[in-house]
Amino acid sequence: MAQVNAILTDAPKGGVRYGKIDIRDEEGANAKLEPVYTGICGTDRGIVSGSLQFAYNPQGYSSLVLGHESVCKVIDIGENPYHIRPGDYVVPVVRRPGDCVNCLAGRQDNCSDGNKHEAGITGMHGFMREYFYDHSDYLVKVKDPSILDVAVLTEPTKNVMKAFEVFSVVSKRAIFHNRHSTLTDKRAFVIGTGSEAFLYALMCREYGFETVILNRHPIDERKLSLADAAGIEFHDYSKDFDQVTQGGIDLLIDTSGHPETIFRFMRKMNYNGVLILFGTNGKAPGAPLDGSDIDYIVERNITIAGSVDAAQVHYYQALEYIRKWRYVYGKAFASMITGVYSPEETDIFSRKPAEEIKSVIKW
Amino acid sequence: MAQVNAILTDAPKGGVRYGKIDIRDEEGANAKLEPVYTGICGTDRGIVSGSLQFAYNPQGYSSLVLGHESVCKVIDIGENPYHIRPGDYVVPVVRRPGDCVNCLAGRQDNCSDGNKHEAGITGMHGFMREYFYDHSDYLVKVKDPSILDVAVLTEPTKNVMKAFEVFSVVSKRAIFHNRHSTLTDKRAFVIGTGSEAFLYALMCREYGFETVILNRHPIDERKLSLADAAGIEFHDYSKDFDQVTQGGIDLLIDTSGHPETIFRFMRKMNYNGVLILFGTNGKAPGAPLDGSDIDYIVERNITIAGSVDAAQVHYYQALEYIRKWRYVYGKAFASMITGVYSPEETDIFSRKPAEEIKSVIKW
Amino acid sequence: MAQVNAILTDAPKGGVRYGKIDIRDEEGANAKLEPVYTGICGTDRGIVSGSLQFAYNPQGYSSLVLGHESVCKVIDIGENPYHIRPGDYVVPVVRRPGDCVNCLAGRQDNCSDGNKHEAGITGMHGFMREYFYDHSDYLVKVKDPSILDVAVLTEPTKNVMKAFEVFSVVSKRAIFHNRHSTLTDKRAFVIGTGSEAFLYALMCREYGFETVILNRHPIDERKLSLADAAGIEFHDYSKDFDQVTQGGIDLLIDTSGHPETIFRFMRKMNYNGVLILFGTNGKAPGAPLDGSDIDYIVERNITIAGSVDAAQVHYYQALEYIRKWRYVYGKAFASMITGVYSPEETDIFSRKPAEEIKSVIKW
Amino acid sequence: MAQVNAILTDAPKGGVRYGKIDIRDEEGANAKLEPVYTGICGTDRGIVSGSLQFAYNPQGYSSLVLGHESVCKVIDIGENPYHIRPGDYVVPVVRRPGDCVNCLAGRQDNCSDGNKHEAGITGMHGFMREYFYDHSDYLVKVKDPSILDVAVLTEPTKNVMKAFEVFSVVSKRAIFHNRHSTLTDKRAFVIGTGSEAFLYALMCREYGFETVILNRHPIDERKLSLADAAGIEFHDYSKDFDQVTQGGIDLLIDTSGHPETIFRFMRKMNYNGVLILFGTNGKAPGAPLDGSDIDYIVERNITIAGSVDAAQVHYYQALEYIRKWRYVYGKAFASMITGVYSPEETDIFSRKPAEEIKSVIKW
Incomplete structure (x- = not known):
């Protein structure tokens, strides 16, 4: 049992405070870690506002340490096959396996029965604390420490890697590419302009898609610069919906969770679209789909795939793409970190800065 | 140019009559065919009622010969690599390729641009005529003539084969099977109790699913017997929706096109469901999906796939399964043909007999 | 501990006798089974002759009960989710999982580390005994008892199902089918004319291949009849190698294990061949491959895949295909059982009858 | 018809000279290109030495312009959907499609019948000439001109991309990854230490493999530095074969074409190895495989896949990885270009500098 300072909530009731909590020794942990940066996302804010009913405290605790996006410094670690040593930087895996067939294969992101836990969200303390203990099996090493300033983006980026794995699998049901085997004339639309939206759009570019990010209002210069650097177009669809959707959509990615918006763009998808x-x-309020919408999905062989979380392999992939983007796009990419806060500044959990892409806490 | 008797409509206006039409010589045809049986489905009735706006007459014609489900006798045929000879029975392929990358690969069912034609539906005369000419490249031979009485089911069955191909591809995004590699405890629900619904349910059984067919009213003895023979359960979900959906749904197949019903069952799908x-x-009227529905699809990694038509390879597969089912289930399977009509009895296009599974026309 | 009569060997030394053995209670078993038929294959004969060094007795035993091919009657069984009841017939699974990632997912056929067991072969008693106990999790029910006379072919057939799964996966690296999406002009060659060869050839026909089975000597009438019934060609390649391989080979399946023969046919494979x-x-003695052979494999994008054993799902598939073949091919298929012996006739383990396809023991 | 200076051979006889050739107008070309760098590989040297019998002159020519590895400057270009403009740099595609089903889908690398052409190799003039004309459909744009010094590596790298596509497909036949979904403890061995070997090894690292490159002699400092930078181990297997192969091989990649060496390492492959x-x-001289080798491949579910050339999409992928490697590994990567020659220095086609990784010609 040890007492540490941590950013705490009481899930699913909500609230947030920076204070002390007594944490029991973590079974099977062979590494001591200190967070360097932890990121804040909509899930954290949802838990704090008390609107995410699936969040819950760890068994035997009356509060939950927040935080699932992090990059940490290794203070101490036992022998391990991952070549992780004290002084290295690592990203801990958020979701921990249960005992279903997917979890046993290391694919707790595809958990078959829901019996898994997520750090900082469902029944497991998160990473927003002075230090914590974990097992090296769940730590992903940051091979190139020169990307430390952006490595906290690994967690949101790993979701993108998993979603593209899903895309790769489901799009094989037909020939998705053009007759030169490429995607140069295929159009990817990403709904939203937050950090996940940008990370998705960057990955669309890696696949060679013509890539568009969308919002119903203009975006600021910083976002436009990042889009420019990567050859991503931005459209304010409140103005030019018909024009921007001309030519159709081959890959549509939603980061909004807003049915009406999703369906509006879905009705512009091309044959074999995903x-x-x-x-x-x-x-989000309901929006209707009618018989002609079902017909559209059927006749065009359209595939719709929900995608949540990611596997450990996607953390490795995420780190490699972040590494590339940090080198190739330089400051334009680093500028995705739009605000750095101290652990005490907990008001950042209840307000979203206007130009936020990613707000982080420096420990 | 030749004059033949045919069942005619004027697409997309509708109407139906058995009468004479002058048909131009068909380019590139090397086979003369006479239909033995042609089947009637919802599409035919939709065209006749004038409710399918995508239907259209062939270029230069003011009417359209109906009919896309058929088994035909070969009257005359040129040399061909398919070992088809005069006297053989064949099923002609409905959809003919355009020049997109999928069509060029023989996958006009996955046409990328919509520039294909469908016999009896879109811009190409169908098979409900005394005789017609076609090319052997689009004829699928019925190897075992002892299944002639049910071979007209090849066309609807080939759709099932394609849909299961789609299922096989998209379900690979996670481990779909149980920890013994099988589907014995996985549950497939098929919405509807028409011919397509039964063919889907039979195929679910081949995969080893616990299989349920669903309607909102009871079904007659003939249908119950076929279900029994194949180990398929029937449920009248107007009565026991909660009970029947307990345990969740792993594979949900809709043959109704009715959003409200689809969504009601979708909300009972298991993790990794398809x-x-x-x-x-x-x-069909609209039904809403709200934020929590989107959330459900995301968190459970659910995949939704529209599936239309099928490739030529699926006709071959369909014939093999029909062959198996004809032998193994015997009369229970043959009884799917619930009514046999003459070409003159065109009223069958505007009424659906109460106990219909499949109505056919004998030529 | 119970004493039963069994067919015994001492692995890997060899030998065979029908006699008594004391068997310890089998942990976790909830079913009592009596074999109806058990099949004999090359592996059994190899163990008896002492030439299979990987075979070994179960821990704590000085002998091994033989037998991995079987169909059994259920004498007694606990409650189970597989709807198996006393009086039913089942096929027990041969290979039992270790704890690698493939075994945990029910794919012990793809065991990653070799820590599995096989009934009657490696460290686990086989099925050639008056009765035995097993767990319902490893029993596959014979749904249709009318195929009891051939259900003992399930075990060899399940290997075919797995190999075709492998084919389906690896052949996706290119478009394998023709421009009509079918395999009607693709050529499958199966080396060998034993039971496995015939089962492979029957499955090639299900896929639509032009199918050839091959041996270096003529085969008897019974085999020719089965080949005929299924549209399989036989060639004695000692006579017409050049002629029969003209046109190339798209899918080559070897059941001989003989390098020289394999390589001879491999050099005739078409582009993208498997x-x-x-x-x-x-x-089998060595045969050389030189630089030009490697070149051939590279330039033609050829894939070579070893395939061993099968998963539980393949037992289910095997039973369904056996069911179809039993109904459709009738006696021609049933005649694959070329000899029925009593347990005492153990000389059948040391001699192979000239016209053998499958020899079985009736219990 | 225009006369240009070019590096010429007479295929398949061989020889090399820098001189003038009259080239007919190229049909359907809409772009004029000047090479900046062209690379030299074993194929070029093989053609020059007269040892590649499959090479041939274009129809109607008595000589062949050499060169398939290149990066070119666009002098003039018509309107095109690829955003390529005069002044841009591009890599032209080597292999041009025939009319088989794979070629029609843009996958001439998987050509089903061999009816394709390769620039500088089989029936089509290569890129080693002052300027040439081509169609924009076969030009891949170098988006980031700051990698111009290494963009000539695109052609050899695209082969690596295709081979990893093949790996991705065939390795799906079992669970290839460990129980954390990663490859951190999986071992990739690359036979050879030339440019292709290094590019393969770099890609193995991207996948997370423990990666080893192998030769039967030591390698120089420059090569060791590049290996170090990317975390690749080198082993001189003439010395420590047993030690280095302890732990087995999960992915084995051969760049030597030497059967004896390939088989020696193949016998150390792990279960499910590729x-x-x-x-x-x-x-290369023949080396034997005997029955126990076949047994090894079967029992371990090993897959062997020939892989040649690559599709246009792989050129795009290659450029993106080259871009990453150029930024991340800096000079260590750029030092793969070990020698720069003028077009007149044609002796480079008949000798291989000792420390060569890639020799290029500057135009």
């Missing part, structure tokens, strides 16, 4: 549902917004 | 949309009903 | 290695013959 | 055959050496 729609990845990633964003969630449990309170 | 929903195949096959049925279409352009006039 | 070679399945299934047969094993540890004593 | 062997990619890429290197060719038509004159």
Whole structure:
């Protein structure tokens, strides 16, 4: 049992405070870690506002340490096959396996029965604390420490890697590419302009898609610069919906969770199109689909795939793409970190800065 | 140019009559065929009622010969690599390729641009005429003539084969099977109790699923017998929706095209579940999906796939399964043909007999 | 501990006798089974002759009960989710999982580390005994008892199902089918004319291949009749190698384990061809491959895949295909059982009848 | 018809000279290109030495312009959907499609019948000439001109991309990864230490493999530095074969085309291992495989896949990885270009500098 300072909530009731908590020794842990940066996302804010009913405290605790996006320094670690040593930087895996067939294969992101835990969200303390203990089996090493300033983006980026794995699998049901085997004339639309949206759009570019990010209002200069650097187009679809959707959509990725918006763009999808549902917004109002919409999905062989979380392999992939983007796009990429806060500044959990891409806490 | 008796409509206006039409010589045809049986489905009735706006007459014609489900006798045929000879029975392929990358690979069912034609539906005369000419490249031989009485089911069955191909591809995004590699405890639900629904359910059984067919009213003895023979359960979900959906749904197949019904069952899907949309009903009223529904699809890694038509390879597969089912289930399977009509009895296009599974025309 | 009569060997030394053995209670078993038929294959004969060094007795035993091919009657069984009841017939699974990632997913056929057991072969008693106990999790029910006379073919057939799964996966690296999406002009060659060869050839026909089985000597009438019934060609390649291989080979399946023969046919494979290695013959002499052979494999994008054993799902598939073949091919298929012996006639383990396809023991 | 200076051979007789050739106008070309760098590989040297019998002059020519590895400057270009403009740099595609089903889908690398052409090799003039005309459909744009010094590596790298596509497909036949979904403890061995070997090894690292490159002699400092930078181990297997192969091999990639060496390492492959055959050496002597080798491949579910050339999509992928490697590994990567020659220095086609990784010609 040890007492540490941590950013705490009481799930699913909500609230947030920076204070002390007594944490029991973590079974089977062979590494001591200190967070360097932890990131804040909509899930954290949802837990704090008390609107995510699936969140819950760890068994035997009356509060939950927040935080699932992090990059940590290794203070101490036992022998391990991952070549991780004290002084290295690592990203801990958020979701921990249960005992279903997917979990046993290291694919707790595809858990078959829901019996898994997520750090900082469902029944397991998160990473927003002075230090914590974990097992090296769940630590992903940051091979190139020169990307430390952006490595906290690994967690949101790993979701993108998994979603593209899903895309790769489901798009094989037909020939998705053009007659030169490429995607140069295929159009990927990403709904949203937050950090996940940008990370998705960057990956669309890696696949060679013509890539568009979308919002119903203009975006600021910083976002436009990053889009420019990567050859991503931005459209304010409140103005030019018909024009921007001319030519149709081959890959549609939603980060909004907003049915009406999703369906509006879905009705512009091309034959064999793939729609990845990633964003969630449990309170979003309903929007109807009618017989002609079902008909559209059927006649065009359209695939719609929900995608949540990611496997450990996707953390490794995420780190490699972050590494590339950090080198190739330089400051334009690093500028995705739009605000750095101290652990005490807990008001960042209840307000979203206007130009936020990613707000992080420096420990 | 030759004058033949045919069942005619004027697409997309509708109407139906058995009468004479002058047909131009068909380019590139090397086979003369006479239909033995042609089947009637919802698409035919939709065209006749004038409710399918995508239907159209062949270029230069003011009417359209109906009919896409058929088994035909070969009257005359040129040399061909398919070992088809005069006197053989064949099923002609419905959809003919355009020049997109999928069509060029023989996958016009996955046509990328919509530039294909469908016999009896879109811009190409169908098979409900005394005789017609076609090319051997689009004829699938019935190897075992002892199944002639049910071979007209090849066309609807080939859709099932394609949909299961889609299922096989998209379900690979996670481990779909149980920890013994089988589907014995996985549950497939098929919405509908028409011919397509039964063919889907029979195929679910081949995969080893616990299989349920669903309607909102009881079904007659003949249908129950076929279900029994194949180990398929029937449920009248207007009565026991909660009970029947307990345990969840792993594979949900819709043949109704009715959004409200589809969504009701979709909300009972298990993790990694797959929903195949096959049925279409352009006039079905809208039903809403809200934020929590999107959330459900995301968190559970659910995949929804529209599936239309099928490739030539699926006709071959369909014939092999029909062959198996004809031998193994015997009369229970043959009784899927619930009514045999003459070409003159065109009223069958505007009424659906109460106990119909499949109505056919004998030529 | 119970004493039963069994067919025994001392692995890997060899020998065979029908006699008594004391068997310890089998942990976790909830079913009592009596074999109806058990099949004999090359592996059994190899163990008896002492030439299979990987075979070994179960821990704590000085002998091994033989037998991995079987169909059994259920004498007694606990409650189970497989709807298996006393009086039913079942096929027990041969290979039992270790704890590698493939075994945990029910794919012990793809065991990653070799820590599995095989009934009657490696460290686990086989099925050739008056009765035995097993767990329902490893029993596959014979749904249709009318195929009891051929259900003992399930075990060899399940290997075919797995090999075709492998083919389906690896052949996706290019478009394998023709421009009509079918395999009607693709050529499958199966080396060998034993039971496995015939079962492979029957499955090639299900896929639509032009199918050839091959041996270096003529085969008898019974085999020719079965080949005929299924549209399989036989060639004595000692006579017409050049002629029969004209046109090339798209899918080559070996059941001989004989390198020289395999390579001879491999050099005739078409672009994107797939070679399945299934047969094993540890004593077969070496045959060389030179630089031009490697070149051929590279330039033609050829894939060679070893395939051993099968998963539980393949037992289910095997039973369904056996069911179809039993109904459709009737006696021609049933005649694959070429000899029925009593347990006492153990000389059948040391001699192979001239016209043998499958010899079985009736219990 | 225009006369240009070019590096010429007379295929398949061989020889090399820098001189003038009259080239007919190229049909359908809409772009004029000047090479900046062209690379030299074993194929070029094989053609020059007259040892590649499959090489041939274009129809109507008595000589062949050499060169398939290149990066070119666009002098003039018509309107095109690829955003290529005069002044841009591009890599032209080597292999041009025939009319088989794979070629029609843009996969001439998987050509089903051999009816394709390769620039500088089989029936089509190569890129080693002052300027040439081509169609924009076969030009891949270098988006980031800051990698111009290494962009000539695109052509050899695209082969690596295709081989990994093959690996991705065939390795799906079992669970290839460990129980954490990663490859951190999986071992990739690359036979050879030339440019292709290094590019393969770099890609193995991207997948997370423990990666080893192998030769039967030591390698120089420059090569060791590049290996170090990327975390690749080198082993001189003439010394420590047993030690280095302890732990087995999960992915084996051959760039040597030498059967004896390939088989020696193949016998150390782990369960579910994949062997990619890429290197060719038509004159390499034969080495035997015997029954126990076949047994090994079967029992371990090993897959062996020949892989040649690549599709246009792989050129795009290659450029993105080269871009990453150029930024991340900096000079260590750029030092793969070990020698720069003028077009007149044609002796480079008949000798291989000792420390060569890649020799290029500057135009």
